Amino acid sequence: MVKQERAARTRETLIRSAAEIFDRDGFSTASLTAISSRAGVSNGALHFHFSTKAVLVDVVEETALTRLLAVTNGAPPLGTSRVQLLVDVSHALADALHDDVVLRVGFALGGETSRPPRTDLRQRWRCWVEETLRQAEAEGELRRGTAVQDAATAVVAATVGFEVLGVRDPTWLAASTVTRFWRLLLPTLVAARLTMVEAGGTRQPSPAA
Known part of the structure; x- marks a missing residue:
């Protein structure tokens, strides 16, 4: 179970790291080496979860x-x-x-x-x-x-x-x-009868907004 949880965490880290590299470098030029380095894992560990860059992109x-x-x-x-x-x-x-x-x-x-x-x-x-x-x-x-x-x-x-x-x-x-x-x-x-629509939304915004 511990091994499975560790593998799941590694997979999630790789997905986020891939997104960060795609966001920074663009999809076409992003390298798997840069992704694995950002995730803090080896290229072998990356390929264990995602056989190719195309597969990783699809999962992202x-x-x-x-x-x-x-x-x-x-x-x-x-x-x-x-x-x-x-x-x-x-x-x-x-x-x-x-x-x-x-x-x-x-x-x-x-x-x-x-x-x-x-x-x-x-x-x-x-x-x-x-x-x-x-x-x-x-x-x-x-x-x-x-x-x-x-x-x-x-x-x-x-x-x-x-x-x-x-x-x-x-x-x-x-x-x-x-x-x-x-x-x-x-x-x-909106129709004239609909007078209570809040342009700022009715949900609580996050602090980052």
Whole structure:
């Protein structure tokens, strides 16, 4: 059991170390030697867990997907509107992208042209946004004449833009940035009866935000 726990910890360390090296050096130029060195293990130990760099990248992407689902799949508090849920989750995603290098790299791998993504996190996010807005429309939360596809395009373009720009400048992922975006969009998005949507979100932000 102790040996299995140690192996699991080593695997988790390698996944995080790989994400950190991909984040620092880029996927194409990142080396397995740099990853194993950052993880504090030998190349042999790395190859025991991951036979090739491609396998390791796939696992980083799969781990990032699990973390994205943890952000999007939580049950909203009773009485929360779908639009408020969308606002809250966009804040949670920005916060997670700021703090979690594995999630951040998982998103970035979706735009990596040197390999086909097995799991495109940006596309997964887009599908979640579209579905949430469809539910908001069905519940009468959207302003009359607002097309779900148009609203989804605006939200996805902005949030993925924050993700990309946040790689070099973390202020793009700050709660204040996301709040300003929603303050601009909400008046054109929500029905007049929906007056209590908080642009700053209703969840407690992390200290890093």
